[in-house]
Amino acid sequence: DTEVTQTPKHLVMGMTNKKSLKCEQHMGHRAMYWYKQKAKKPPELMFVYSYEKLSINESVPSRFSPECPNSSLLNLHLHALQPEDSALYLCASSRKDMGLSYEQYFGPGTRLTVT
């Protein structure tokens, strides 16, 4: 099983809503990632979790709150978002061995629209 799943596929939310994006993998990977991709732009790294601990936060605004409840699950909690936060949110995972990260496998993404 080399699949990373993400739910929901699409999400429309108002600026006062609270919602969560979910990502799951069963490949035994111990590194998980959130990326944001605006239209016609490359993906940009937001967060990295390594062995269930946050290891990288790319200066992401606090209205995005990541959570890694176990080694298979990664959540991204959203609160008080702005219309400019509308984007494709991608989750990825990779094997870690001796502390080194290997190639990343991506999910299909959640397309978020903030109204």
Add this chain to the structure above:
Amino acid sequence: DAKTTQPPSMDCAEGRAANLPCNHSTISGNEYVYWYRQIHSQGPQYIIHGLKNNETNEMASLIITEDRKSSTLILPHATLRDTAVYYCIVRGFGNEKLTFGTGTRLTIIP
């Protein structure tokens, strides 16, 4: 991680080999060259990576020049399903960060 330069777009006839170039003149000795592609509205897909030797897998071949300042990804028999944006990324081995450039939009022509 070193910066990469790729042509913004390329066309290739279906059934022919697609050769995608990438320049990475500032690559350092412990940095690998990775290739990913992103088909429209899907997540990026890992293709191949290499350090200095040529590499081949079921998807593609990677040719790295002897001075490691450039590389070419080869899709041997391109199909319409290979139409995608192809990203060349230089990354220190084991580095958690993957920094995408603007990539090459490859269009396979029937």
